[in-house]
Amino acid sequence: MSGPDDEARRVLIDAPADLLLDRLAAELDRAYGITGAELLQIDYRLSALLPFTKGDPITSPGHPAWRCFDHQQPVVADGTGYFPVSMRGERRGVLRLVPVRDDPALVGELAGIATALAHELDAVTASTDLYRTARRTRRLTLAAEIQWELLPGRSRSRPSFSLAGQLEPAYAVRGDSFDWSDDGHRLWLAVINGMGEGVAASMLTSLAVHALRNARRAGLALADQAALADQAIYAQHRGDQHVSALLIELDLASGALTVVDAGSPRMVLLRGGQITEQPLEQQFPLGMFDGTDYRPQAFQLSREDRLFVVSDGVIEATGQNVRYGESALDRFLRRTGPMSPLDAVRSLLGDLRAFVAGDLIDDAVVVCLDWLGPQP
Known part of the structure; x- marks a missing residue:
């Protein structure tokens, strides 16, 4: 009944x-x-x-x-x-x-x-x-409208991982974005920073996101996804505009991490309360040159590791002529250990807004990923 x-x-x-x-x-x-x-x-x-x-x-x-x-x-x-x-x-x-x-x-x-x-x-x-x-406290700019419509969501969880991301300034973001997808065995994550201002930046980022999705859904390897998006952007803009991106693929059973750095944001690991920046092989941004050959890197996560990916808009945020900087970022990230990924992202961006005493001027994107270990 x-x-x-x-x-x-x-x-x-x-x-x-x-x-x-x-x-x-x-x-x-x-x-x-x-x-x-x-x-x-x-x-x-x-x-x-x-x-x-x-x-x-x-x-x-x-x-x-x-x-x-x-x-x-x-x-x-x-x-x-x-x-x-x-x-x-x-x-x-x-x-x-x-x-x-x-x-x-x-x-x-x-x-x-x-x-x-x-x-x-x-x-x-x-x-x-x-x-x-009804979710808006004020009107979104056109560029921000485009960016928010691109997103897969702001948080996602499964027994093996928890994930969250946020864009700032939320009502006027231009070129920063993120995308993710999982199939129960692997998780794909892309964090993107398109050059330019206003609608032009959001349109460039939109092209990159859709090119990466198209390649991912065709079953291409991570480096080939970057190459296809690179070709799509170069074909459209002939090198005049490009996109910085970090592409990540996580094997949910083993914690094996594959990364392609295409002029990317910063990737930071929080493990056991300690912060370490992951050494990435910086390669050309997507669309900068014709036919760039991208190379993947391999990392190994441990159970309950936390990854942050942050754009330069976070580190370079300025308040009273002082940069937020890497030291302040690392100190804050250490304090996020007990928080969920969404709360960690929200707290970091709240700290940034307090630091600059208002909305951020430049775009900033923060993504937080917890790998919780293999699950039955």
Whole structure:
């Protein structure tokens, strides 16, 4: 026999894209006596939880909604329940429900419904602008709109790895981006920095991302993926524009890491609380010359190793005529060990914004990857 949580999931599946929350709220009222339901979406900057229908943004780190988002656990406080709206590691926000009893069975059912909501949001987002629009504290630039549409998400997790990335300045990013994919056996990651400004930079990065995806989906080896993207960009721009990129392939069973450095960002390893920069063989950026022959490098990860990939916009961020620099970066990265990858990325970029006392001027991308070891 199906329960009220199963009926709520069915309602979500059948609801029109624009009425997900309305239909869910009506079903929760009928089945559980919950009279208030609100979706709090995380904004592009990872700094505010924004109500979908009405209310003020939630920015205070001590708020129960933020505790729920940060720890990815339900929180019940003063008769109000907060439930993670997340799927496969991608955190979309928090479902706020009232009234909710602090009863483990009830909380478990409602948490499952919040996860179902995350899946339905993922399914309908391509067909409506409602949820994207409600995630913004201000208008995105056109270049930033293009960049955010390219991304595979901001976080991803499986038993063998956890991964997160973020772009800054979130509402005006131009040429920095990242991409990833996994097939259960291997994980591919690309971190990209296209030269130029505004829409021109985002269009160049878009070409690079799609060329790399095309090569990856054709089953090409990592160095050949770089070569195909190099040819695509050179054919379009004849060397006048190019893209710096770091391409990574991780064997999820063994921790064997293959890397191609094409004028890439910095790659840093956090192992046992110690930071070491990985020695990369710098090769020509994608599209700089015709027919560049790229060579892969091999590294070996240990269980629970953490990799950071950061662009030059992080190290060169300047506040009061002082660069953030590699020393400050290393000190901060050491402190991220207990954090999840998304929290580590968000904390680093928050520290950067505090350092420059506002939004970053230059693009910055940060990606954090944990290899958790082989899993059954």
